[in-house]
Amino acid sequence: MTSRDGFQWTPQNGLKQGVPSIGVISPSTKITSDTPWDVIVIGGGYSGLTATRDMYQMGEELEPSFDFSRGVNYFELRTDKHSTTMSHEEEDTLLATALEKFVNVDGDMGRIIVPFPYAGFHNPDARKYDKMSVLDRLNVISQSLTPNERTGLESFILLCSCGTLETTSFFEFLHWWALCGYTYRGCMDCLISFKFKQGQSSFAIKFFNEALSTGNLSYAFNSPVKSIQDEDKKVTVTTRDGRSFTASCLVSTIPLNVLNDITFNPPLDPIRTQATKIGHVNQCVKVHAEISNKDMRSWTGISYPFNKLTYAIGDGTTPAGNTHIVCFGGQHNHIQPEEDVNATKAAVTSMAPGNMDIQRLVFHNWSKDEFAKGAWFFSPPGFISSSLDALRQRHGNILFANSDWAIGWRSFIDGAIEEGTRAALTVKEELRSTPLRSHL
Amino acid sequence: MTSRDGFQWTPQNGLKQGVPSIGVISPSTKITSDTPWDVIVIGGGYSGLTATRDMYQMGEELEPSFDFSRGVNYFELRTDKHSTTMSHEEEDTLLATALEKFVNVDGDMGRIIVPFPYAGFHNPDARKYDKMSVLDRLNVISQSLTPNERTGLESFILLCSCGTLETTSFFEFLHWWALCGYTYRGCMDCLISFKFKQGQSSFAIKFFNEALSTGNLSYAFNSPVKSIQDEDKKVTVTTRDGRSFTASCLVSTIPLNVLNDITFNPPLDPIRTQATKIGHVNQCVKVHAEISNKDMRSWTGISYPFNKLTYAIGDGTTPAGNTHIVCFGGQHNHIQPEEDVNATKAAVTSMAPGNMDIQRLVFHNWSKDEFAKGAWFFSPPGFISSSLDALRQRHGNILFANSDWAIGWRSFIDGAIEEGTRAALTVKEELRSTPLRSHL
Structure with missing residues (x-):
């Protein structure tokens, strides 16, 4: 189609109005419903075309992790042989x-x-x-x-x-x-x-509350899945405690390192199965320490390779006025932080000897969490080349949505949103093409 | 609520399992619907929580504007007094x-x-x-x-x-x-x-087709709006040709520089009215030129301040094998490109004298487009400080969604999506709180 907008000039034809466009809609009017409508949108640009939701109205809810305005204000680099500080x-x-x-x-x-x-x-x-x-x-x-x-x-x-x-x-x-x-x-x-400012939960809860407000959401926490049965036009989930749930389709957000623990019938394809056995390599140990030294708010440090925690920063000031330090370790020199708290404390204090008077430690053991078996996705050599496409495929009526196989911000929350979006689009299109039933 | 996950250690209490979280949902189960459901989502992380749509699956549909692999491969800087080329x-x-x-x-x-x-x-x-x-x-x-x-x-x-x-x-x-x-x-x-690769229309059409596929979209192009009447629980739009449309609420994507042409009853508030009179300052003149010199694919140029077009780049190769040059001008040294095509051609050729054998010009006059009155938003001094908040307010049952007053990528397509999203969320929440009617 040719738009009325725009101009073309050529040596042959001189100035002509209108340019070809695949964006010209024909016929230009389609009005079938009875008035009054629920909503009218004036304009067919991107604002008008966009009709979705916004969970990102938290632009003022961010705060910086770093604060180098006062205190020690240095970077402490400790290795097996040398220790130094620098700006x-x-x-x-x-x-x-x-x-x-x-x-x-x-x-x-x-x-x-x-x-x-x-x-x-x-x-x-x-x-x-x-x-x-x-x-x-x-x-x-x-x-x-x-x-x-x-x-x-x-x-x-x-x-x-x-x-x-x-x-x-x-x-x-x-x-x-x-x-x-x-x-x-x-x-x-x-x-x-x-x-x-209010933590990741303040973000996640908005998603949940929005879904809940539709009135269409049923949910069941604390219901570990044992098996998933895919049949012709339905999927049945069975939990460890023997309950069953059946639906037209299913979105699995089960992470890569856990997928192998679920029984699928029919079984997953060989490439995906192999990928779940390989898994990703991230065994992050993230330990939050509240320490009494206020001057450490502006501290950052690396202690490597000798230490069980290798990278840490001053990340905040607690309500009590203490400094919040966040420390990271991983598969290299791995520690299970709750198994030997004294060793964990030693790994924290060793990042800045003399300056880590620990008042509190907070951590989650992602490696031993049976529903995670690791932290954010990071791939071993060859994994993405060989497995990414297979991990993104559907399996009958089952769609797989997890940041572990996102295309963009893979392993980040953004990748999870990308994947949830992808699955939801597919579900929505398929439900639309079937007769209306309970989604009225 | 306190989660089961995670650990805390303090000098007083030693190691304890569980940390406080606003993300813990209580009660942990809510199942009201009859089975079978349409869809089950396993997992309550971000992938599971996200249920929206994805119009961005065009990651492989991008291509670079620049190609410096062959040809003249230089930057041409022309001023009133000097001309030079550089790498x-x-x-x-x-x-x-x-x-x-x-x-x-x-x-x-x-x-x-x-x-x-x-x-x-x-x-x-x-x-x-x-x-x-x-x-x-x-x-x-x-x-x-x-x-x-x-x-x-x-x-x-x-x-x-x-x-x-x-x-x-x-x-x-x-x-x-x-x-x-x-x-x-x-x-x-x-x-x-x-x-x-396929132009902006290839992107826009996906939004339209998705909206159409819901089966809930009626539309009318070529229906310029004359007035908008807001009443207690409805809004009525009247077009220039006398047709009327009534709905519970209305999303106006009418741009800033055009808003003043519509009669609102009751009238818009004074700050917004004043802002629409000031308007934004962008009077971009964007002229696409197809030229026969293939070597100009790797050319870029600035001709300023003497020339009617000031900034241009080699932007592509046409199906005929010619070079596509895109040229930009604006309010400074403004030109209405269709009024004097020879002057427009002269402004193009003057950017690279001797190298611009024009085979075709394509342009749209955004300044004279009565539905735009300018190109993308750019604000004069003081405008955002004084007007942004007012422009984002609703007016009775009327919501205003346009990239011109987006918070993030204001003036970009991303800002239009941000704004459409914002309006849609409000509409959705309000329709939900009213008795079901035609949105079944």
């Missing part, structure tokens, strides 16, 4: 320099290899980096890294993957780097610098 | 250096003044920059800019606002800068480097 500007320079050497596989900081973070293998050359571990890449650039750069770089990578250098895919790290805008500053902004 | 690397350095001087009001490239682009006045100090025009800011830093930097900077700013230096808010430019990640490279990536 946060020096910390940024050290990590940015090291990271840029690490990711600069193409002379443009990875932009050529992963030009579109939402299409990771758009450049097919990216696949070869998925065959490499981060250790493989470190070996390539090892002669160009100072010892401090190497320590900072390794601990930063392990902060992301919480695996080991051998089990962390270099491509997946490049993917994170691309998502973060191809800069160290972008990584800090996207990965660690900001948080919700 | 694209030199172009980037010139513009990045100039822009960094321009935005660096706080020693951290604007990050302190606008730390959260989705909360522009989070730092109240940002308001003072909304009182400044970009010319005011240029005057502050004028002694630190080379002539080439000043030319590049002014034309880049005017590429964004398409107003004049006097009528462009410095805050609004800082807001764009923050949205783009506080770097020149981010600006290029977010503003001009990428496009949909």
